[in-house]
Amino acid sequence: MSIDKKNNDKKGEKKKSSKEDFPIQEYRLIPDNKFDSTDNNKDEIDILELVRVLWGSRKIIFRFGIVGVLLGISLALFIPKEYVSFATLMPEYNTESASGGASRLLQQYGGLIGLSGGTYNSASNAIRVDLYPEIVASLSFQDKLARQEFYFSEYDTTVSIYKYYLDIKSAGFFGTLSKYTIGLPGVIKKSIKGEEDKSSIGSVKNDEIVRLSKRQMDIINILRERVTVNLNEESGIISVSAKMSDPELAAEVAKFTVEELTSYLTDYRTEKVQRDLDYIEEQLQTAEERFEVTQFTLAEFRDSNQGTLTARARTEEQRLNSEYDVAFNVYNTLTQQYEEAKLKVQEETPVFKVLQPVQVPVNDNRSGVMVLFSTTLLMLAVAIVFVYLKNFFSLTK
Numbered sequence: 001m002s003i004d005k006k007n008n009d010k011k012g013e014k015k016k017s018s019k020e021d022f023p024i025q026e027y028r029l030i031p032d033n034k035f036d037s038t039d040n041n042k043d044e045i046d047i048l049e050l051v052r053v054l055w056g057s058r059k060i061i062f063r064f065g066i067v068g069v070l071l072g073i074s075l076a077l078f079i080p081k082e083y084v085s086f087a088t089l090m091p092e093y094n095t096e097s098a099s100g101g102a103s104r105l106l107q108q109y110g111g112l113i114g115l116s117g118g119t120y121n122s123a124s125n126a127i128r129v130d131l132y133p134e135i136v137a138s139l140s141f142q143d144k145l146a147r148q149e150f151y152f153s154e155y156d157t158t159v160s161i162y163k164y165y166l167d168i169k170s171a172g173f174f175g176t177l178s179k180y181t182i183g184l185p186g187v188i189k190k191s192i193k194g195e196e197d198k199s200s201i202g203s204v205k206n207d208e209i210v211r212l213s214k215r216q217m218d219i220i221n222i223l224r225e226r227v228t229v230n231l232n233e234e235s236g237i238i239s240v241s242a243k244m245s246d247p248e249l250a251a252e253v254a255k256f257t258v259e260e261l262t263s264y265l266t267d268y269r270t271e272k273v274q275r276d277l278d279y280i281e282e283q284l285q286t287a288e289e290r291f292e293v294t295q296f297t298l299a300e301f302r303d304s305n306q307g308t309l310t311a312r313a314r315t316e317e318q319r320l321n322s323e324y325d326v327a328f329n330v331y332n333t334l335t336q337q338y339e340e341a342k343l344k345v346q347e348e349t350p351v352f353k354v355l356q357p358v359q360v361p362v363n364d365n366r367s368g369v370m371v372l373f374s375t376t377l378l379m380l381a382v383a384i385v386f387v388y389l390k391n392f393f394s395l396t397k
Contacts, residue, residue: 053387053388053391054384054387057387057390057391060383060386060387061380061383061384061387063383064379064380064382064383064386065376065379065380065383067379068375068376068377068378068379068380069372069375069376071375071379072371072372072373072374072375072376073372075371075375079371080245081245081364082243082244082245082364083243083244083245083246083247083250083361083363083364084241084242084243084250084361085241085242085244085247085250085251085253085254085358085359085360085361086239086240086241086254086356086358086359087239087240087241087254087255087258087354087356087357087358087359088237088238088239088240088354088355088356089237089238089239089240089258089262089352089353089354089355090236090237090238090352090353090354090355091129091132091236091238091265091350091352127265127268127269129231129236129238130231130233132229132231132238132261133228133229133230133231135229135261135264135265136227136228136229136240136257136261137224137228137229139210139212139220140210141260141261141264142220142223142224142227143210143212143216143220144260145161145223145227145253145256145257145260146160146161146162146216146219146220146223147160147161147162148160148161148256150164150249150252150253150256151248151249151252152164152168152246152249153246153248153249154245154246155168161219161223162216162219165215165219165222166215166216166219226242226243226244226253227240227241227242227243227253227254227257228240228241229241229257229261237355240254240257240258240261241254242254242257247360247361247362248360250360250361251358251359251360251361254358255358258354258358262350262352265350265352266349266350269348269349269350270345270348270349273341273344273345273348274345276341276344277338277341277342277344277345280334280337280338280341281338283334284331284334284335284337284338287327287330287331287334288331290327290330290331291324291327291328291330291331293327294320294323294324294327295324295327297320297323298317298320298321298323298324301316301317301320302317305317
């Protein structure tokens with residue numbers, strides 16, 4: 001009996017210990033809308049807090065806005081106006097084949113006027129249109145543009161762009177003021193060393209080596225930003241734009257750019273055939289002189305030997321006839337080649353259709369209202385950031 005009692009006591013202790021080791025836990029289910037409502041309340045409190053901070057600092061924001069308005073008015077009044085002149089071109093993409101154009105007319109009807117049909121087959125292609133912007137931005141093109149003289153109505157003078165930026169524009173009030181304030185140490189240094197202000201325009205020695213000063217390169221970089229050529233890849237239209245401080249000047253620069261670009265492309269396409277034409281023209285002139293000499297010599301011999309039937313006279317006449325025939329054949333062949341070369345030049349000359357001619361701009365590129373609005377909006381944004389940063393640092397402290 002004692003053993004059973006002890007076993008029962010042990011079982012009771014085990015049950016009690018198991019209940020103590022694993023207590024009963026309770027779980028409560030909370031609806032989701034409770035969390036949503038608290039999150040929404042937090043968001044609303046945050047937004048209201050932001051609005052409250054801005055409203056409490058409304059005087060600071062108002063002051064920043066006034067500064068933005070004054071700054072915008074100053075910029076709109078004192079920043080020089082910029083005018084942009086545009087022109088659009090439709091270039092020729094491919095050359096005609098040898099079976100068409102002037103070559104076909106020469107092959108079909110050349111025999112009627114004593115010209116051969118020729119075997120000319122144009123294998124040259126036009127410059128890719130996506131290279132046009134690179135041509136205008138090239139150093140040689142920009143240097144030629146900078147050396148071109150234009151009329152500057154602001155100073156009532158006609159000078160090159162180089163001279164305008166080096167001598168006229170830099171000698172204005174602000175240029176002189178900056179020279180003798182910020183640049184005063186440099187002026188003193190040059191005067192002590194005896195250096196001269198080298199603002200003369202450099203020269204291009206040849207087509208391979210270009211020698212320009214640092215100031216000239218600065219001017220060319222300015223022109224590269226102001227005179228641009230863009231390609232519309234969808235339509236293939238080329239647009240030329242020039243941005244200058246004077247509307248007439250912008251139109252003149254755009255016109256010069258269009259003319260110089262088309263001239264460059266024409267020279268590129270016709271350079272080879274033009275050289276052939278010049279060479280054939282020189283040879284034709286020599287052959288013509290030789291033909292005239294042999295023709296005159298033969299006629300003079302026949303006039304002086306009328307009625308003479310000696311063998312020596314007949315031999316001399318045959319020799320003169322042979323020289324005359326050779327000179328005539330050479331002259332006739334070169335004449336045909338000369339006419340063919342002229343047709344080749346005409347056939348290789350590209351055609352550029354001006355869709356929109358250069359127009360003198362009426363309105364400036366910078367709008368005073370837009371400048372005022374932009375500066376005011378910028379200062380208001382700065383004011384809001386300033387207020388929140390100030391509030392953040394105050395809470396951190």
